[in-house]
Amino acid sequence: xxxxxxxxxxxxxxxxxxxxxxxxxxxxxxxxxxxxxxxxxxxxxxxxxxxxxxxxxxxxxxxxxxxxxxxxxxxxxxxxxxxxxxxxxxxxxxxxxxxxxxxxxxxxxxxxxxxxxxxxxxxxxxxxxxxxxxxxxxxxxxxxxxxxxxxxxxxxxxxxxxxxxxxxxxxxxxxxxxxxxxxxxxxxxxxxxxxxxxxxxxxxxxxxxxxxxxxxxxxxxxxxxxx
Amino acid sequence: xxxxxxxxxxxxxxxxxxxxxxxxxxxxxxxxxxxxxxxxxxxxxxxxxxxxxxxxxxxxxxxxxxxxxxxxxxxxxxxxxxxxxxxxxxxxxxxxxxxxxxxxxxxxxxxxxxxxxxxxxxxxxxxxxxxxxxxxxxxxxxxxxxxxxxxxxxxxxxxxxxxxxxxxxxxxxxxxxxxxxxxxxxxxxxxxxxxxxxxxxxxxxxxxxxxxxxxxxxxxxxxxxxxxxxxxxxxxxxxxxxxxxxxxxxxxxxxxxxxxxxxxxxxxxxxxxxxxxxxxxxxxxxxxxxx
Numbered sequence: 001x002x003x004x005x006x007x008x009x010x011x012x013x014x015x016x017x018x019x020x021x022x023x024x025x026x027x028x029x030x031x032x033x034x035x036x037x038x039x040x041x042x043x044x045x046x047x048x049x050x051x052x053x054x055x056x057x058x059x060x061x062x063x064x065x066x067x068x069x070x071x072x073x074x075x076x077x078x079x080x081x082x083x084x085x086x087x088x089x090x091x092x093x094x095x096x097x098x099x100x101x102x103x104x105x106x107x108x109x110x111x112x113x114x115x116x117x118x119x120x121x122x123x124x125x126x127x128x129x130x131x132x133x134x135x136x137x138x139x140x141x142x143x144x145x146x147x148x149x150x151x152x153x154x155x156x157x158x159x160x161x162x163x164x165x166x167x168x169x170x171x172x173x174x175x176x177x178x179x180x181x182x183x184x185x186x187x188x189x190x191x192x193x194x195x196x197x198x199x200x201x202x203x204x205x206x207x208x209x210x211x212x213x214x215x216x217x218x219x220x221x222x223x224x225x226x227x
Numbered sequence: 228x229x230x231x232x233x234x235x236x237x238x239x240x241x242x243x244x245x246x247x248x249x250x251x252x253x254x255x256x257x258x259x260x261x262x263x264x265x266x267x268x269x270x271x272x273x274x275x276x277x278x279x280x281x282x283x284x285x286x287x288x289x290x291x292x293x294x295x296x297x298x299x300x301x302x303x304x305x306x307x308x309x310x311x312x313x314x315x316x317x318x319x320x321x322x323x324x325x326x327x328x329x330x331x332x333x334x335x336x337x338x339x340x341x342x343x344x345x346x347x348x349x350x351x352x353x354x355x356x357x358x359x360x361x362x363x364x365x366x367x368x369x370x371x372x373x374x375x376x377x378x379x380x381x382x383x384x385x386x387x388x389x390x391x392x393x394x395x396x397x398x399x400x401x402x403x404x405x406x407x408x409x410x411x412x413x414x415x416x417x418x419x420x421x422x423x424x425x426x427x428x429x430x431x432x433x434x435x436x437x438x439x440x441x442x443x444x445x446x447x448x449x450x451x452x453x454x455x456x457x458x459x460x461x462x463x464x465x466x467x468x469x470x471x472x473x474x475x476x477x478x479x480x481x482x483x484x485x486x487x488x489x490x491x492x493x494x495x496x497x498x499x500x501x502x503x504x505x506x507x508x509x510x511x512x513x514x515x516x517x518x
Contacts, residue, residue, distance in 0.1 A: 004330040011327040012316045059316070067314035070280050072331050073304035 001074055005082035006089075008072075009056045012065075020055055021094060024048040028098040032105060038114025039123045042099065046127035049094020053087030054135050054147065061143035066224075080218045083136060084210070091128035099124070122199055129206040133213035141220045231289070232256045232378045232410030233277060238286035240272055245434060247272055250286070252429050252439040254410055256377075261421035261442075262414040263502060264431035265510050270414035271311055273431070274382040277412070278308055290378065304333060307371030311383040311414075313363050317356035321349055321366050325373065332374035340373035347399050361392035368396070372403060379411045385420050393417070397424060418502035428502060432510055450484035451504055453477070453496040469508025480508040 010017070028045045060066050069079050102108035102115050114120060139147045190198045231253045238250040247269045254260045262270050275281045277288055279295050288295045290302045315324055321344055329335040344351050347365040358366060364384055371379060385393045401424055404411060415421065421428065429439040449468070452458050458477050459470060466487065469480035480500055481487045488495060
């Protein structure tokens with residue numbers, strides 16, 4: 001049933017997905033020439049391509065097509081899980097495509113060993129999982145305008161945080177310090193657990209986050225569907 | 228084998244200040260039931276409850292003998308549903324919609340879909356947004372009929388269509404139904420649509436069933452008696468279903484025309500009650516009682 005549901009989403013959103021992912025392909029190609037590190041490149045590439053599932057949800061809301069999906073011989077849980085499979089699959093495929101670019105493009109500024117490093121793969125998986133875990137429930141609950149408001153709000157928040165960080169650089173509780181504290185905590189965990197242990201612990205945490213998000217999305221979807 | 232396509236018992240659902248109360252009726256296999264009533268009567272709510280698109284508060288719904296919640300997937304596979312509002316992708320055409328949903332239905336037949344599209348005159352490669360309102364309805368019908376559903380639930384399929392297009396759509400539908408003996412629950416407030424296709428009529432007002440009867444029985448026993456005030460007194464109170472007074476006289480809707488004829492004799496002016504007459508007179512009476 002999952003395969004059929006994903007097939008439905010891909011057929012009905014084919015043009016929009018081709019357009020979006022084509023645009024992302026151009027963006028990551030440009031990014032491969034910007035002189036950034038492998039992990040940063042992996043982060044942005046995965047972020048772009050993880051929007052496939054969000055595009056599907058947004059279009060479903062835009063065309064009020066949820067009713068169509070709900071009248072098909074499938075369960076609400078199946079519909080939601082379909083999106084949680086499609087998201088990482090499309091995000092992962094997009095990230096693999098993006099990561100292959102620096103390896104095949106002679107003009108790319110990103111060294112191949114950084115692309116092939118385990119940290120880059122972990123960054124990609126984390127980005128895709130966390131993006132979907134946060135955005136899928138919000139999109140199911142608040143629809144197209146909700147997700148647009150959230151994305152615009154996050155950008156405004158980011159700009160404000162950046163401005164605050166510059167203004168209060170020496171204040172201990174400033175946003176810059178918070179980011180540095182998180183980075184330092186992750187660094188400590190990495191040192192304590194070792195490379196493999198840290199990777200396994202991260203993957204386990206991501207699996208839990210993803211499962212919790214999926215449960216929340218199913219509950220929201222059921223509630224919105226059944227009134 | 229269960230002989231009913233739909234069996235509803237004691238169904239209840241509350242939404243804010245609207246409530247569907249103790250709704251019970253059944254639709255035998257192979258027949259067409261018209262679900263009529265004014266806007267806001269609860270027709271769409273019943274259709275959605277049968278599809279398990281909204282959760283019922285009380286009661287039971289069995290489709291082909293199976294509980295529609297416990298056997299949700301199995302039940303939906305046997306139903307073709309047409310919504311009262313379009314729910315298709317604007318930038319996709321009939322072919323794409325069919326290709327997307329076909330694998331989810333075990334009984335989908337592509338040749339049938341193509342034949343129906345041809346019969347209904349729906350262009351297979353025209354985007355949904357470029358279709359006229361009537362064509363959009365026909366596209367929904369083509370998709371609902373292509374998996375060889377045993378039960379069709381059509382929620383206001385003709386609303387917003389002009390009379391010519393409505394007639395055309397109903398003719399197409401009647402052709403398919405006549406050939407294949409499917410069960411149909413057809414909700415509408417345009418009651419004239421049902422005169423030609425329905426076998427049973429269920430009348431709903433303010434969330435309650437006022438009657439659920441064979442159309443033949445309605446035609447035989449229900450009538451409008453015209454006259455002066457004496458007509459009101461002549462029709463037994465228990466048989467009176469509605470009264471309309473105007474400066475030209477009084478019209479009484481009775482559900483026992485035989486008895487009224489006996490009481491009034493040859494002086495009575497008795498006319499056949501159309502479904503529209505029944506709906507208007509009963510709704511007015513119910514609204515007066517409610518007020």
